[in-house]
Amino acid sequence: MRDLNSAYFRGTFSERQQREADVIPVHLPSLASVCGDSGSHKGFAKDGWMVCLAGLPGHGKSISAINFACAALDAGEPVAYVSLEMSAEQLAARYYAMKTGIEVSLLEQGNFNERAFEIVSEKTNYLPPIYVPDEITSDWQHCADFIKECVEYYNVQYVILDYLQICNSGNEQNIYKAMAELMTDLRSYAVQRQICILVLSQFNRETASQYKLRPRMSGLWGGSIIEQVCDMILLLGHHAYERDNENKCARTWLLVEKNRHGSCVDIPLFQSYKDLSQREGLEDELSDWPKP
DSSP states (O other): OOOOOHHHHHHHHHHHHHHHTSEEESSSSHHHHHHSSTTTTEEEEEOEEEEEEEEOTTTHHHHHHHHHHHHHTTTTEEEEEESSSSOHHHHHHHHHHHOOOHHHHHHHHHHOOOHHHHHHHHHHHTTTTTTTOOOOOOBHHHHHHHHHHHHHHHHOEEEEEEEEGGGGOOOOOOOOHHHHHHHHHHHHHHHHHTTTEEEOOOBOHHHHHHSSSSSOOBBBTOTTHHHHOOOOOOOOOEGGGGEEETEEEEEEEEEEEEETTTTOEEEEEEEETOOEEEEEEEEGGGGGGGGO
């Protein structure tokens, strides 16, 4: 029990609010700028934040997640990355491509020379760990055990779950109840351990079928529980998605649809499908950008 009116609580509250180090850095400046009304946060806070990133298949959810992970690693923050679709080797190819600029297809095929391998080592040797499970599984208990091991034994404070709807919590009779239980468990654990959890999500069938319309968080697959428990909801704007197959890149928007701690903004997003890098659209590029 804590008394909010006590001098002790006021003192610890003041100290905690001033600790800018307790954030997970992000790779998009416009997103960092709205992580907190006061501007003190420069990323996702570690005090129990839940962030959801949603998008249609093939529109950049996993690319975004890898870029979020790399921003944290570059700042010295270890990451637990739970991919329910990709093996450790598949995830490593994407991660190494993003860190080195080597085309991901070469890494996936093992078609690269000794110098490329040296570059991978040079770019990743100094970084903190990025932990991944030994095997792919959709069993939620297995995923939960892995997350707990990373957090409680290896002091990881940033967890990425890719993606939410694949998790099998054992309650297949009512998928919405299962999703509610899963999200509630994640939120409770994030608050208890003072960590940040980024979950990736699909849209429901109705939203997926209306891909020309701007997505809304009401279209998240799994019901309103995601809206309720998350501090921030980020949507990849499939309605304004332009892919350039010749140059292996795409232009789209990252829509901050919910932000409990700051403003909601639309961020122009450039994605490379060669090395999986991601950045904000530059001001002089926006005249040709698809409209949000």
